[in-house]
Amino acid sequence: MKSLRMASIRSQILVLALLLIVLVSVVAATTEPFIYGRHDKGIAIGLLAGRIERVVDQFRDARSPAEEEAALSLAARLQIPVEKLPVSQISPRDETEATSADILQRTRRALEDDFLGSLRHLFDKEKSVPLIVMVDKERALVFHMPVFPRSLWFFPAVASGVLKIVIPLIVLAYVSSWLITRPMGRFTAAAERASTDDSLEKPFVAEGSAEIRSLAASLNIMRSRILQMAESRTRMLTSISHDLRTPLTRLRMRVERCEQPELQRKMLHDLTVLDGMINESLAFLTNAVHNVPSRKVDLSSLLQTIATDFSETGIDVRFSGPRRLKYMCRPSFTRAISNLVENASRYATQIDIELQDAGDDGIFIRVSDNGPGLTDELKTRVLEPFFKADEARTTGAGGGFGLGLPTAEGIIRKGHGGKLTLLDRVPNGLVAEIVLPLVPESGSGGLSVTSGPTFSIT
Template sequence: MKSLRTASIRTQILVLALLLIVLVSVVAATTEPFIYGRHDKGMAIGLLAGRIERVVDQFRDARSPEEEAAALDLATRLQISVEKLPASQISPRDEAEASSADILQRTRRALEDDFFDGLRHLFDKEVASVPLIVKIDQERALVFHMPTFSRSLWFFPAVASGILKIVIPLIVLAYVSSWLIIRPMGRFAAAAERASTDDSLEKPFVAEGSSEIRSLAASLNTMRSRILQMAESRTRMLSSISHDLRTPLTRLRMRVERCEQPELQGKMLHDLTVLDGMINESLAFLTNAGHNVPSRKVDLSSLLQTIATDFSETGIDVRFSGPRRLKYMCKSEAITRAISNLVENASRYATQIDIDLQDRGDEGIFVKVSDNGPGLTDELKTRVLEPFFKADEARTTGVGGGFGLGLPTAEGIIRKGHGGKLTLLDRAPNGLVVEIILPPVRDGGDGRLSAISDSTASII
């Protein structure tokens, strides 16, 4: 079975087709004698025709009324309804048919229905009986009243045979096909989708299944290695540039501080502060700061309350609502940075910011950062999560501006660092809501809390 599972798809399809043929043959050979042995309409018609021929032969040989009565009595014992009829009463239209000696064929024509006609009248309660007239000689004839066979009695065995021979083997074949071919392809597609949606290429594609899938997995793993090398080289280059910029930036700051024109000195110091902030943001984003820090148990309520208080002291209206205490396993510095980025980003475009914390049990920990700013369009909600994209044209009520890394950094901390989800929603009547869903708190039974999902643990 292992060799079949790793064979090519063409070989697998060929083997499965042969398996279907063998399975249908075995099922048909073992079930049809039982089904049609009990309910074979052709066999019943053949037996009836034989009994009619026996009665006709005995009646034809009768030379007296007593012998004719004996022949009719035989028909009664054989459960055949028959009556004597003068040959002169046979209509000219039925004369040729009545004179035919082929009783078997005439009985079949009288009792067998066309398939579609029988299907149309399958559940009719009354079934009309067609008499069978047999001309004995120039003076005598017999009228046999045909029995009425239940159409459903002869139809359902054929249906059962079709189900056993076709439907069940096809179901078995479909299951085996899904196990051999479809299931490995489904797992492979799911792995590719996760790599696409999570921007994660750390885990290689598992090379299992048919030879074609294993070949595709090997090709994608080669491409994955090249992409990782390219991304790593790019990150090292940008990080090196950001680090190297600090030296001339420090020299510029020292020279500016010796400037004797206060107005010009203030403008240059402001520009240097902006440059320094850009370098810090870029380094933090490129190096994924905080992702490799171990998790520890913190009071999430106190952490968020502290963030709200710190911003309030700078003149920004930030309010916190939530439980008084909420123990949670997380990277506190990273969470602080993510929430601070969201609040700082909202403060540029809004006058009031709300931080709401909720523990919804198995649904997870919900943190909402809401503002009363102008909000974002549906298109911009997706684009602002891209690095270095700024939506200042859409949200221009505030002053200042960011570098386009605040939201992407926060989203990376929540998704990659904690296995959570960050979503941008509309706030009524206006504004933006950044909803964060963190994995639920789990008690390990020893008093220790856990909140990091298995998928996250493999990323960290």
């Protein structure tokens, strides 16, 4: 079985087809004698014709009324209704003495029907058909044919079809799904994980048929090259961003010695913008490559601190949630929440941070604002690096560089296995909902919840 699972798909299909042929042959050989031995129409008609011939032969040999009655009694014992018929009532086509072949042929003609005729009259009421047999030139017998349900003739075909076709095909489909499609399902799941989890070095396990193993190896090589190229690009951009700080510092020192106040103010503003762009770029790139170990923190205290820090700068930020809620997270989680609050502060006048322990469903953190909100299309695009949607949310002042939300999303998804979703707030505004999964207790720490009464801080 292992060698078959490792074979090519063409070989697997060939082996399964041969298996189907063998299975059908074995089932047919073991079941058809039983089915057709009891319910075959031809056999039943042949037996009936033999009994009629026996009665006719005994009646032909009878030389007295008593012997004729004995022949009729034999027919009764054989459960064949029969009666003598006057010669005057015999039609010209029945005036010939019946032979054994004639009896069998006429019995079949009286009882048999073609497939379409049987299907057409399947549910019609059956009627007994008389069979007139000329014994000799002076005597004739009328046999009343037994009534057989037409549905009985369909049983062998249906049973044979189920046993020979339906059941083997079901078995073949199950084996095929297990042998061929199951590795494809695992392959598809690995491809989905590879698109969302950059930490997997070789997500495509080389299992299954030869084609799937070859494809998995090729994709693993391609993905390794892409990751190496992305890592090299990230290192280069990080180095450039770091190197830009030196000339910026020199420019700032020279600007501060400028004797024209208006010109000095404008140049300092431009330098501040450049410095902010470098800081956001470094934060985005650093979170993409650095993997800082997690530690257990009190989410309630962390979110309260963020709300307090922003409130001290004049931004209306409020926090609500349990008094204590411990969770394993990285230091970068603070930057993710701060980015969400800072982004909301540009377009709204009030921001709410809500922490909720949902038990087995994980932990929910919602950053809500009363700004103008975003369209469904923009909710997806704002999570792309360097995309800015300032034209859609124009209530506040200031603007970012299009890296705040992507940085937060990367920290939550890659660093904590969570999910960031942007939702509409009623009646207006935007809700950035974070769902953090439960972390099982282990030696390195885990989720530990100590909840007190819910409170809020403004």
